[in-house]
Amino acid sequence: MNMPETGPLLSLRDIYKIYTMGESEVFALNGISLTIEKGEFVSIMGPSGSGKSTCMHIIGCLDHPTSGDIFISGKNTSQMNAKELAVLRNKTVGFVFQQYNLISNMTVLENVMLPLRYQGLSISERKARAVEVLERIGLSDRLKHTPGELSGGQKQRTAIARATVTNPELILADEPTGALDSETGNSVIDLFHDINKNGTTILIVTHDQDIGNTAPRRIHLRDGKITEDSCV
Numbered sequence: 599m600n601m602p603e604t605g606p607l608l609s610l611r612d613i614y615k616i617y618t619m620g621e622s623e624v625f626a627l628n629g630i631s632l633t634i635e636k637g638e639f640v641s642i643m644g645p646s647g648s649g650k651s652t653c654m655h656i657i658g659c660l661d662h663p664t665s666g667d668i669f670i671s672g673k674n675t676s677q678m679n680a681k682e683l684a685v686l687r688n689k690t691v692g693f694v695f696q697q698y699n700l701i702s703n704m705t706v707l708e709n710v711m712l713p714l715r716y717q718g719l720s721i722s723e724r725k726a727r728a729v730e731v732l733e734r735i736g737l738s739d740r741l742k743h744t745p746g747e748l749s750g751g752q753k754q755r756t757a758i759a760r761a762t763v764t765n766p767e768l769i770l771a772d773e774p775t776g777a778l779d780s781e782t783g784n785s786v787i788d789l790f791h792d793i794n795k796n797g798t799t800i801l802i803v804t805h806d807q808d809i810g811n812t813a814p815r816r817i818h819l820r821d822g823k824i825t826e827d828s829c830v
């Protein structure tokens with residue numbers, strides 16, 4: 599008998615992240631509860647300082663909450679050890695950042711091969727996988743270039759190739775169009791929608807309403823709280 603698919607991909611329960619600055623406390627996240635099902639495309643919008651990046655870092659287990667629980671595929675991440683968390687970050691989650699975070703002295707191909715290093719594949723298998731993803735993303739003629747030789751849009755496509763090469767269930771993108779002109783930004787968003795059509799769950803942070811409104815589900819943050827969570 600097959601095991602049933604149990605529960606949502608992601609669940610946050612009453613998450614607080616409090617920074618202590620001398621005498622004062624900053625509630626970067628002030629009681630966030632949120633459930634995201636497999637295959638959703640969700641945008642998180644809100645003004646600067648509303649807690650968007652903090653929320654993404656906590657979801658991606660790059661940072662710990664002060665209190666509250668995060669469940670990924672039903673597993674409570676606060677009960678995972680460092681090794682289990684590293685596997686989760688490498689296999690389940692793909693990250694895309696505003697400033698691309700590519701390694702500047704590596705080629706496009708090497709950057710995209712990097713996350714496969716920990717997956718027990720041979721170099722030729724890693725290369726074949728990376729080339730396949732880069733071809734699909736329209737960068738097959740840039741494999742040997744370094745990031746410095748790419749346009750902003752090409753850099754972000756490389757970063758998206760790197761984030762998707764491991765076939766993660768969840769892509770977290772923090773202001774992925776923030777450094778791009780609007781036309782290039784729109785093509786990057788189209789790419790996320792294409793990736794979502796293959797079943798990958800996408801969570802995208804933006805302060806740009808037009809970009810955020812391309813998502814069927816939109817979450818608004820203000821002062822570390824969810825003020826709106828709506829589906830169209």
Ligand SMILES: Nc1ncnc2c1ncn2[C@@H]1O[C@H](COP(=O)(O)OP(=O)(O)O)[C@@H](O)[C@H]1O
Binds near residue numbers: 619644
């Ligand atoms: N490492 C930190 N130390 C202290 N305060 C922080 C830190 N990181 C973020 N904050 C504060 O937490 C709040 C939320 O920040 P952030 O999540 O980066 O917001 P956003 O991404 O929406 O602009 C802000 O008030 C910010 O100043």
Ligand SMILES: [Mg+2]
Binds near residue numbers: 650651652
């Ligand atoms: Mg931010």
